[in-house]
Amino acid sequence: xxxxxxxxxxxxxxxxxxxxxxxxxxxxxxxxxxxxxxxxxxxxxxxxxxxxxxxxxxxxxxxxxxxxxxxxxxxxxxxxxxxxxxxxxxxxxxxxxxxxxxxxxxxxxxxxxxxxxxxxxxxxxxxxxxxxxxxxxxxxxxxxxxxxxxxxxxxxxxxxxxxxxxxxxxxxxxxxxxxxxxxxxxxxxxxxxxxxxxxxxxxxxxxxxxxxxxxxxxxxxxxxxxxxxxxxxxxxxxxxxxxxxxxxxxxxxxxxxxxxxxxxxxxxxxxxxxxxxxxxxxxxxxxxxxxxxxxxxxxxxxxxxxxxxxxxxxxxxxxxxxxxxxxxxxxxxxxxxxxxxxxxxxxxxxxx
Numbered sequence: 145x146x147x148x149x150x151x152x153x154x155x156x157x158x159x160x161x162x163x164x165x166x167x168x169x170x171x172x173x174x175x176x177x178x179x180x181x182x183x184x185x186x187x188x189x190x191x192x193x194x195x196x197x198x199x200x201x202x203x204x205x206x207x208x209x210x211x212x213x214x215x216x217x218x219x220x221x222x223x224x225x226x227x228x229x230x231x232x233x234x235x236x237x238x239x240x241x242x243x244x245x246x247x248x249x250x251x252x253x254x255x256x257x258x259x260x261x262x263x264x265x266x267x268x269x270x271x272x273x274x275x276x277x278x279x280x281x282x283x284x285x286x287x288x289x290x291x292x293x294x295x296x297x298x299x300x301x302x303x304x305x306x307x308x309x310x311x312x313x314x315x316x317x318x319x320x321x322x323x324x325x326x327x328x329x330x331x332x333x334x335x336x337x338x339x340x341x342x343x344x345x346x347x348x349x350x351x352x353x354x355x356x357x358x359x360x361x362x363x364x365x366x367x368x369x370x371x372x373x374x375x376x377x378x379x380x381x382x383x384x385x386x387x388x389x390x391x392x393x394x395x396x397x398x399x400x401x402x403x404x405x406x407x408x409x410x411x412x413x414x415x416x417x418x419x420x421x422x423x424x425x426x427x428x429x430x431x432x433x434x435x436x437x438x439x440x441x442x443x444x445x446x447x448x449x450x451x452x453x454x455x456x457x458x459x460x461x462x463x464x465x466x467x468x469x470x471x472x473x474x475x476x477x478x479x480x481x482x483x484x485x486x487x488x489x490x491x492x493x494x495x496x
Contacts, residue, residue: 177298180354181314184300187356189312190254191229191285192349194304195238195261195275198222198248226303226349227251227275228358230385232284234277236261237385238348239363240268240326243275251277254310265388269396271326271363272381274388285350288357290336290377293317301340301362301373303349315340323458324364324374331458335374336360342373351375397468397490399440400433401426405456406445408478416483422455423447423478438488441479448476464490 199222225242229235236251243249249261259277266273297317305311319337326332338351342365351360360375387394406425413421423445429436446454449463450473463473468490475486 180298181300181312184352184354184356185302185312188285188300188350188352188358189302189310190283192254192302192304192310193227193229193236194252195225195227195236195242195348196222196250196252197224197243197246199245200247224304224345225347226345226362228285228348228350228361229282230285230287230358232280232282234279234282235264235385235389236275236277237361237381238273238275239361240266240271240273242348243273244268249275251275253282265392267384267388267394269326269394270332270376270380270384272361272376272384272388274385286357287378287382288353288355288359290359290379293320293336293353293359295320298354299338299340299359300352301338301342301346301349302352303342303346303362305343305345311346313341318372322374331461332376332380333462334377334380336377338373338375340373341365395466395469396493397464397466398433398493399435399460399464399488399490400430401435401440402428403446403457403460408445408447412478412481416478418447419453420447420455424454424457424460434488434491438486440475440477440486440488443479445478446475447478450474464493
């Protein structure tokens with residue numbers, strides 16, 4: 145007696161209705177997916193804007209049209225990006241790198257209306273900025289909650305790549321908890337990784353969930369890789385936006401040191417009961433800076449900040465937030481063979 149292993153298609157051939165039902169089921173799933181994306185686009189795209197940026201020429205002249213001269217000093221210097229309206233009275237979230245050092249900003253709404261915009265605040269350290277147009281009754285996006293998002297979740301990115309307005313891409317959340325280094329040098333923590341395609345001009349646009357809620361601000365794509373794009377979580381963006389709207393900037397603390405990661409000998413880790421085998425060795429101390437006033441020296445190895453483990457420069461930067469300004473903190477350091485506790489009062493970091 146022979147045993148026959150029948151394929152699914154062979155079995156289905158004996159049941160005419162099965163194959164048709166499977167196709168219908170697949171189409172229903174695709175229709176549901178399409179309907180979800182279409183619904184989100186209809187809901188969110190009116191709140192997505194194009195931001196045209198004009199910069200000064202090298203001679204300090206603001207340029208709006210291309211010049212006929214071939215001189216590099218007279219060439220038009222401009223760019224564009226995306227943004228999301230988040231209040232009906234014209235406040236717009238975008239990326240810092242889109243508007244940084246702009247001489248002029250024009251905002252183009254989804255219906256083609258154009259407004260001059262003013263910069264409310266800019267934070268290069270998180271690559272976020274807020275601009276405003278003088279208008280009321282604008283469609284405003286719903287800012288969601290990025291805390292509960294999950295890997296594999298459907299997301300839609302809307303923006304203006306290469307100037308093409310309201311371009312839509314869809315994908316899934318590929319990873320959570322990534323770190324991305326901003327132009328200011330600090331790490332942006334808990335960045336969302338997605339495979340929804342981003343191109344130049346998408347920066348500053350929204351990453352949206354299937355309910356039409358903004359869960360991220362698109363900020364970067366890795367140009368030599370496919371499907372690796374990043375968005376700043378909307379919870380962080382809401383906090384930064386509130387500070388920018390209140391003060392026009394985000395305050396951070398400053399020690400005045402340069403350092404490098406240094407492995408610590410296991411014998412020293414055991415002797416001093418350290419929680420890590422790495423620390424930050426101070427390579428430079430700025431004169432009259434808080435670290436200098438506290439007596440920190442080149443060669444000291446910072447291992448703790450107010451009881452928190454320090455394994456990298458990024459750890460130090462993370463702890464040097466606005467709450468640390470003008471507040472006495474305790475640095476635990478290794479100096480030669482001794483473990484010391486040094487009191488430091490960080491100052492406010494100013495633009496340089």
